Amino acid sequence: MSSQPPRNRQELYDRIRASSKEEVILEEMVRLGFWPARTGIPGDPVDVVHRRNELLGQIRALATEQGRLGNLEAMKRELRKRRLEESRRKQQETKERRERERQARAQAWKERKAKELLFLGRGVSEGLSERVTDEAKLTRLGLPVLASPEALAQALGLSVGKLRALCFARTVSTSSNYVRFLLPKKTGGTRLISAPLPRLKAAQAWVLENILEKVPVHDAAHGFRAGRSIVTNARPHVGAGVVVNLDLKDFFPSVLYPRVKGVFVKLGYSEATATVLALLCTEPDVEEVELDGRRYYVATGERRLPQGAPTSPALTNILCRRLDRRLSGAARKLGFVYTRYADDLTFSAHGPGPHDAGELLRFVRWLVRQEDFTPHPEKTRILRRGRQQEVTGIVVNDKPGVDRETLKRFRALLHQLEKSGPGGKTWGRGGDVIASAVGYAHYVAMVDPVKGAVLQQKARALEARYGRAPVPKPPAAPSQATVAPAAPPEAPVSRPESEQKPPEPPKKKWWKLF
Numbered sequence: 001m002s003s004q005p006p007r008n009r010q011e012l013y014d015r016i017r018a019s020s021k022e023e024v025i026l027e028e029m030v031r032l033g034f035w036p037a038r039t040g041i042p043g044d045p046v047d048v049v050h051r052r053n054e055l056l057g058q059i060r061a062l063a064t065e066q067g068r069l070g071n072l073e074a075m076k077r078e079l080r081k082r083r084l085e086e087s088r089r090k091q092q093e094t095k096e097r098r099e100r101e102r103q104a105r106a107q108a109w110k111e112r113k114a115k116e117l118l119f120l121g122r123g124v125s126e127g128l129s130e131r132v133t134d135e136a137k138l139t140r141l142g143l144p145v146l147a148s149p150e151a152l153a154q155a156l157g158l159s160v161g162k163l164r165a166l167c168f169a170r171t172v173s174t175s176s177n178y179v180r181f182l183l184p185k186k187t188g189g190t191r192l193i194s195a196p197l198p199r200l201k202a203a204q205a206w207v208l209e210n211i212l213e214k215v216p217v218h219d220a221a222h223g224f225r226a227g228r229s230i231v232t233n234a235r236p237h238v239g240a241g242v243v244v245n246l247d248l249k250d251f252f253p254s255v256l257y258p259r260v261k262g263v264f265v266k267l268g269y270s271e272a273t274a275t276v277l278a279l280l281c282t283e284p285d286v287e288e289v290e291l292d293g294r295r296y297y298v299a300t301g302e303r304r305l306p307q308g309a310p311t312s313p314a315l316t317n318i319l320c321r322r323l324d325r326r327l328s329g330a331a332r333k334l335g336f337v338y339t340r341y342a343d344d345l346t347f348s349a350h351g352p353g354p355h356d357a358g359e360l361l362r363f364v365r366w367l368v369r370q371e372d373f374t375p376h377p378e379k380t381r382i383l384r385r386g387r388q389q390e391v392t393g394i395v396v397n398d399k400p401g402v403d404r405e406t407l408k409r410f411r412a413l414l415h416q417l418e419k420s421g422p423g424g425k426t427w428g429r430g431g432d433v434i435a436s437a438v439g440y441a442h443y444v445a446m447v448d449p450v451k452g453a454v455l456q457q458k459a460r461a462l463e464a465r466y467g468r469a470p471v472p473k474p475p476a477a478p479s480q481a482t483v484a485p486a487a488p489p490e491a492p493v494s495r496p497e498s499e500q501k502p503p504e505p506p507k508k509k510w511w512k513l514f
Helices: 009-018 021-032 045-070 072-113 135-141 149-156 160-167 198-210 230-237 257-267 271-281 312-319 321-333 357-370 404-420 433-447 449-466
Strands: 178-184 190-196 242-248 283-291 294-304 337-341 344-349 375-384
Touching: 009 021, 021 045, 072 160, 135 257, 149 160, 149 198, 149 271, 160 198, 160 271, 178 283, 190 198, 198 271, 230 337, 230 344, 242 357, 257 271, 257 294, 257 312, 312 321, 321 337, 321 357, 344 357, 357 375, 404 433, 404 449, 433 449
Parallel strands: none
Antiparallel strands: 178 190, 242 344, 242 375, 283 294, 337 344
16 A cells, blocks of 8 residues: 555556556545554455455456457467468578588589599499509509599599590480491401590500500410511411311400409409599490480490400400410310410311310310300301411411412402503402502511512502592591491401591481380
């Protein structure tokens, strides 16, 4: 109860609002002496007023609570609105934070990609994190120690990005690192040639010169080796009583990417470096399709050694080391001599005594299959002493020589050229008969220097007299395999690379691929 009168109207209103009008009046009456203070007697008006005010306050509180509870849906909507606003605010903050993190990760990945090879396609990238190199073995073999794919890129003089472009294993691509075309075989059919473009060919040439050519191979291998040729391959079989020729079917295409990678791993390179080297040296079968006016190259098979890459022959020589060793041992036990020129296997037996060619062939075919190669079922020949014996196109009955009939036709060609000039005459696959004649004369001189010297002299005289035909401008390189013109049966001679490129074929419809 206040003992002081209100000082102004506002203070009076505040007192009434805090209690009630009746209580303020009673307080003022008590203060002014018009009403006695509390006496403690039951039914005292002061106590009644106070109790009434308390009850009225409780009633107002209950009414307020009732009003609040009565408007529960509004409260729910308000609460839901606040929660939604808070959620949106948090979502926006999370979105901005994640975008900053994404940009940071993208930038870090971009910077890392510029320095490292982290992914090179599905199915070939699992070993890129394995970078343990056998430096002692590489040093012992005289090979460059490439501790990582990045070191390989530096050795090749390429950026990491350019090396990635050369060896990335794509299922579908709008560009290709190879020019593909078909060449007819002498025995019928065609052979797919995949010629690498200059940027890839330069990288493959480095791998060949600095790694593959330094790896020792078996002495029986004569193909694609310095100081070896078809002549050195034929000499061990001169004068044999029986010569057995056997071919391997799909020699280069049958060597798949895992075997090529295994070659580099066994040399001592880490799995990451071996992966990149194997990708540089292999290529899948590809179909060219056109969709919406755009050309696509679709991989249709596993990666394999392409015929046309400079690294393919050396890799097969390394892969065949165990095959050569096993075939040499088997041939020696059966009384035969063995040599190999690429996919041509040759066995010969000298001296008297029975030489069981059938037993040899059964054993050889079994060994070839054990080494994951396939003997060609239609290219096996057993040549006895009584007939012309040939090894990689060279006659070996008495000494290395050229087929007499072919040599006879070549001499006739030289005579006709001296007599009436090159008009209307051809030799081999070359369009320039003079160039083809010079090339074949060099081939004869390589096999038989005595006979070849005379033919070389005549061919050079014809070249000096008539010259060579101008080399035509090569057409646009075809990207899909096409068939080159069929060759006549004469011995093969060299021809300009530009003449080997066929015209661009009609493009295959994209839906025919499926």
